[in-house]
Amino acid sequence: MSLDKATVASIANLARIKVPDDRLEAMVGDLNAILGFVEQLDEVDTSGVEPLASVTGHTLPQREDAVTDGGYQARVTANAPESAHGFFVVPKVVE
Amino acid sequence: MTDLLDLSLAEAKAKLAAKDISSTELTKAYIARMEATSALNAYITTTPDKALQMAEQADARLAKGEGGALEGIPLAIKDLFCTEGVPTTAASHILDGFIPPYESTVTTNLWNAGAVLLGKTNLDEFAMGSSNVTSYYGPVENPWRSTDEPDKKRVPGGSSGGSAAVVAARSALAATGTDTGGSIRQPASFSGIVGIKPTYGRCSRWGIVAFASSLDQAGPMARTVEDASILLQTMAGHDPKDSTSAGEPMADLSAALDQGVRGMRIGVPAEYKVEGLPEEISKVWQQGIDWLKAEGAEIVDISLPHTKYALATYYIIAPAEASSNLARYDGVRYGLRVDGDSLAEMYANTRAEGFGDEVQRRVLIGTYVLSAGYYDAYYLKAQKVRALLRRDFDQAFETVDAILTPTAPSDAFAIGENEDDPVKMYLQDVFTVPASLAGLPGISVPAGLSARGLPMGLQVLGRMFDEGSVVRVGRALERAADFSAVPAMVREG
């Protein structure tokens, strides 16, 4: 499997990273080198093998249903690049 | 070189308790040393005022005969741990200006035990790298220089390169690191120090900037096995805020340390004798085998047949998890924002400018291997091979108590080397990644110097939750190696 420019551009769009045209070529090369490397896994026979879900073998711990957090609007928005009236603010979203 | 800086953590702890020295004196010595070694670029943020304040409080407690396990001990913290009120960057431009309103569980444990924060250490951006060159804040210089090219600056390894460098340069008594595929052990090997990657789940991940959640594990970096053990004892512990945190009790490491290896069965895996492994690395490995044998351990040849697929497995799973973990850096709630006409453009601009090349590569690879039509071929396949890798270890540990391998396939290379091809850099993790994928505990202990005078480490791996055996074997190696070399810059003061 070898990626072309169009595929890399669409992956970049999916990952919301702008890759300018002049950098696309180099990125295609790098990604293909990595993919070429990882494709050696094709050699491994994994028939009948369950994927590893947890190295510890533990299952999900569950907490009690109690309100123990929140109630600190200022703390939550303190690092925001833009905020107003306790809201985070972003460029207008048009649906 | 002042005497204070020569003290190990264990020695400093004893002298503080005996009131032979004060934390303020000790901390001042380290602050001065931090300044003197600032050219290494090992710290992103230093907190001398906070350090002195904490030292003063520690002294007050010590004066009353109180104090925790690390009372008054000045530490450096990898800048991947969120520290309340202290900038936390993950060495990324995208976290510009981020000041966490919370403290990670591991660092909370350290402060509760009385430790003192010297500053936040440099690392590969989001811990993605093996040489600390991907940091937005610039590369870290290894305090060690080679004898053949003394003018060349060398990498300290990565991603915990800053932490390794400050411990080696004596600009911190010890440090925290994180290890995803070798990020504690490999820099420890390159910098001539001790680093432990505990069992996955041993140290809480809460408040540590995530790289690959199923692999990330915090651990100590220190000058001796004993120091690292003391630090780990405090860092570890079950945390209900981390669903993957383990409740299994950990051995009293200080007690386990000097039990010796007599009667232990030590595995030597055939598959780690990789093609092209430098002669010196093979030699130091053999030396390690001989030392342990001399100490009364039984050496057992073992096979870990899927070893050669570990790196490929890792470079699917880690980027996949990272691509998702790093989705939250979108310029909305914290960090860098680069404007755009629409929300989508704002995201794409922010993430293009905020993430460096290696991070972008990994996010894109991770996005690709999870995308529709490729999930089964890459991610699912990798998780199955991961199960096989784990099975290899489980079978080996039916006959051995610990496994001995080299930590890294080379000594410290020069800054700028191995950068032409991302895959070349990935090969640095060949010996550390298998245990990461399996979740096992491991330690790197300095075992000797290469011909060009650079440190080389040996790695000891143990069973799940058996850090006791890991430090026990590590300590035996340390005693046998009697590694006392220090970088010229330390020797010269």
Next chain:
Amino acid sequence: MTEPYRIQGETGEWEVVLGLEVHAQVISQAKLFSGSSTKFGSEANTQVSLVDAAMPGMLPVINRECVEQAVRTGLALKAQINLRSVFDRKNYFYADLPQGYQISQYKDPIVGEGVLLLDLPDGSTKSVGIERLHLEQDAGKSLHDQHPQKTYIDLNRSGVALMEIVSKPDLSSPEEAGLYVKKLRSILRYVGTCDGNMQEGSMRADVNVSVRKPGDPLGTRCEIKNMNSVRFIHQAIEYEARRQIEILESGGKIDQETRLFDTGRGETRSMRSKEDAHDYRYFPDPDLLPLVLDQARVDALGADLPELPDVKKARFIADFGLSPYDAAILVEERATADWYEKLAKGRDPKIAANWLISELFGALNKAGKDLVDSPVSADALGGLVDLIGDGTISGRIAKEVFAEMFETGKSAGEIVEEKGLRQVSDTGAIEGIIDEVLAENADKVEQYRGGKDKLFGFFVGQTMKKSQGKANPGMVNELLRKKLDG
């Protein structure tokens, strides 16, 4: 069975195939993976923890109650409970999705296949398959109308637990889709796992719509997102089915896509262009381990479930002799069923049902009130039914008394006494009134006796009127006959 729903197109009749995905907000104190409150309507970002805001290094820990709520719901839908389930990340970027992914369940949901019975208007039922139920996080809220160039983000709702309940494509008319939502809402409210408040958005439905000629294979479907009323669901399906038929009949083909129902215009429109089609890159959330339940815990949750609407309905039919239609109405809300049972206790259950359904529901409807706000309690209505039963008042007077009860909140007995509405059953008194009536209408008595039988009704009416409706109508009839036909 009712007539199948068909749409007449230019090329013949079409049928619709519908499947619903209902998002139901789980009733719990705290969020699915964080300890912040789920309360509705608080100030922006006040119910947000560092986890909900996706601060670096923050980790999810699951709320046991949300898990149990999903199990309860699954049991109520007679569904397979999966003792091992997995949480996955659904990756996409959106301003109100702070993590850049939603924690959801994809391949291994907590609840598998189940079934839901629709109560059709003709009293019959239809079985609709449930495909699965899974737990997931709700998103935050984007406010687009606060600023001309900006969108404001409030994360209060971010991380609240949702159950996504997916039906099989077993529904075949807008009415059935509406009945499905109503029945599901009823079940959720019975077991207390969702308040079903569609206006506040705690229950929202996505509808998959496709059309085909009867007997043809399934057509391509479109998904209409996020509808919050049964009325809109009806309208949207009708519009969307017609739109698809028009395209197909003019030789076009349906694009599988997500559409939005514009409630103002009454039409659906495409939400996202194909280029931007989502590739969610699901994978197991490495911050969470497999969720494992033990059968004993599931059994205990099952044992604690209340009597569910279908069982209650069957019991009302069997024990009280109600029609399936009336029984279905009474069991829709647990509170209504309880109310009814209190009313019916020791009384004629059919008369009780009648009074509740025709009189009280009618009055409440007119007043725009719910049963919980009813000015007439079950005991009070029971008192009225008792007065009819023991002959104290007639049915006709009872309606008058009921109106007064509804107005004033007074008891039936009080009103009857105050207004002297007690039925007169005293022969002497009624005879007295009859005598007066006959005396006043001597000419009509003459005519009646001359063969004009129809006038009998006139005499009854006059007698009742003179008694102000209080005379026992049976006795009036009997005594009048005696006197006139003597």
